[in-house]
Amino acid sequence: MRRYWMLLIILVCLLLCGGVVFGGQTGVDIQSYHITMKVEPENDLLRLSVTMELTKSDNLDEFMVLFTSFANIQSIKAKDRATDGGWVNMLYRAIDGDTVFLGVHHELLYSTDISVQFEYVLAFGDISDRLALYREHRWYPMILGDIAIYEFSADLPDDYIFISTGEPVETNNWSQDDNSKVNTKVPVSKFPVVIARKGLYVKYEVEDEFTGRSLILYTLSLNDEGQGILGSTVAGLFEYLHDLYGEYRHQNLVLLENHEIKGVDVSSGMIMFGNHVIENLQKGQPQMLHTAVAQQWFGSGAFAEIKGKGYCFFTISLPQYLSMLYLRDAEDEAAFEREVNSALSQYKPLAGTDADIPVIDITELHSRQKARVIYGKGPYILDQLRRGLGDKDFVDFISRLYGEFNGRVMTYDGFMNALRKADRSKSIAGWVRLMLSTTGMP
Numbered sequence: 351m352r353r354y355w356m357l358l359i360i361l362v363c364l365l366l367c368g369g370v371v372f373g374g375q376t377g378v379d380i381q382s383y384h385i386t387m388k389v390e391p392e393n394d395l396l397r398l399s400v401t402m403e404l405t406k407s408d409n410l411d412e413f414m415v416l417f418t419s420f421a422n423i424q425s426i427k428a429k430d431r432a433t434d435g436g437w438v439n440m441l442y443r444a445i446d447g448d449t450v451f452l453g454v455h456h457e458l459l460y461s462t463d464i465s466v467q468f469e470y471v472l473a474f475g476d477i478s479d480r481l482a483l484y485r486e487h488r489w490y491p492m493i494l495g496d497i498a499i500y501e502f503s504a505d506l507p508d509d510y511i512f513i514s515t516g517e518p519v520e521t522n523n524w525s526q527d528d529n530s531k532v533n534t535k536v537p538v539s540k541f542p543v544v545i546a547r548k549g550l551y552v553k554y555e556v557e558d559e560f561t562g563r564s565l566i567l568y569t570l571s572l573n574d575e576g577q578g579i580l581g582s583t584v585a586g587l588f589e590y591l592h593d594l595y596g597e598y599r600h601q602n603l604v605l606l607e608n609h610e611i612k613g614v615d616v617s618s619g620m621i622m623f624g625n626h627v628i629e630n631l632q633k634g635q636p637q638m639l640h641t642a643v644a645q646q647w648f649g650s651g652a653f654a655e656i657k658g659k660g661y662c663f664f665t666i667s668l669p670q671y672l673s674m675l676y677l678r679d680a681e682d683e684a685a686f687e688r689e690v691n692s693a694l695s696q697y698k699p700l701a702g703t704d705a706d707i708p709v710i711d712i713t714e715l716h717s718r719q720k721a722r723v724i725y726g727k728g729p730y731i732l733d734q735l736r737r738g739l740g741d742k743d744f745v746d747f748i749s750r751l752y753g754e755f756n757g758r759v760m761t762y763d764g765f766m767n768a769l770r771k772a773d774r775s776k777s778i779a780g781w782v783r784l785m786l787s788t789t790g791m792p
Contacts, residue, residue: 396489694730
């Protein structure tokens with residue numbers, strides 16, 4: 351169990367601690383991305399054109415984005431979307447490594463709906479076999495905390511494929527095997543892409559008759575039996591969440607084996623997993639993968655406010671607890687109680703000490719103490735919440751919460767407002783607020 355606990359900490363570090371510089375900013379909202387990429391494996395180069403459609407505050411003359419310092423920027427241009435005027439060059443300056451300040455052209459100073467286009471070349475090293483691009487690479491300009499619709503197209507050599515979230519876009523020459531263009535159709539918080547030589551990955555696809563969705567596995571080392579175990583492990587929880595709390599918002603869930611990561615990397619519609627997940631599955635320990643799947647509903651479905659109150663509670667504790675409830679239904683009450691109590695036992699030695707931290711104040715996990723609070727006290731609070739509301743009202747509360755914030759950012763105030771409406775006894779919401787905002791146990 352101690353080993354499993356450490357793996358959970360690794361998982362969180364991968365999810366949340368990827369060099370965050372800032373979380374959002376006032377006055378700018380990116381609504382959509384149109385990304386085109388030309389892949390040149392012979393030169394280890396990616397040539398990209400990224401157009402962002404955004405709204406900005408009137409009179410805003412400068413804003414910043416996260417963007418890799420490895421980019422050879424060829425141009426940054428902007429135009430007014432409302433008038434469909436011509437492109438004008440933007441002034442820019444890079445600071446602090448992966449942050450770029452953009453100066454708004456005087457012609458666009460009072461424009462509120464603009465398009466911004468980056469043209470650049472990236473050299474991330476050897477891409478002869480495979481290249482995985484994560485949000486942490488800052489491979490396209492972004493504002494952390496923004497959610498947007500993505501359209502992505504790739505110009506690839508014939509012996510390469512790309513794998514990402516999103517659904518294929520049919521073109522005039524489109525065929526069932528063509529995945530050169532995808533669209534997320536619903537807003538997502540990040541857009542990972544894997545470029546690989548054909549034949550490197552084994553593709554295993556299962557259409558879930560119950561949900562009407564597809565589970566698509568891309569594996570490097572798993573045999574047929576291992577693929578079956580992985581698929582069935584995901585499918586059971588996937589159906590449970592889809593049925594109980596709300597329809598899955600994408601048509602596909604992609605699971606991709608990636609040995610560069612130790613735990614998992616979760617994004618909307620896509621989960622990358624490393625060796626530790628495979629090893630745990632072989633030992634009959636699916637918890638890490640289960641939490642990642644549940645994050646498709648809370649964390650990468652209903653998003654949390656980055657660096658906002660309760661960020662880690664909403665993105666980790668809540669999906670972790672939902673996966674625990676699935677264990678209760680899939681196995682029995684005793685198995686569920688063991689999971690809740692085992693997690694809580696990690697927090698109890700810390701409870702009420704000087705090192706203890708209120709749950710809502712934890713927005714990043716850079717220490718074991720914070721991990722113990724989120725993984726131990728967080729599920730305990732949710733378990734008491736469920737018992738206070740009753741099973742049926744708890745399910746109704748979570749499903750309404752998902753429905754209200756699906757594809758949107760859920761704040762702490764939004765969560766508490768929804769809970770107060772669900773609290774018929776008028777007592778459990780106040781207890782939850784107290785437990786989230788103070789240290790120790792009752």
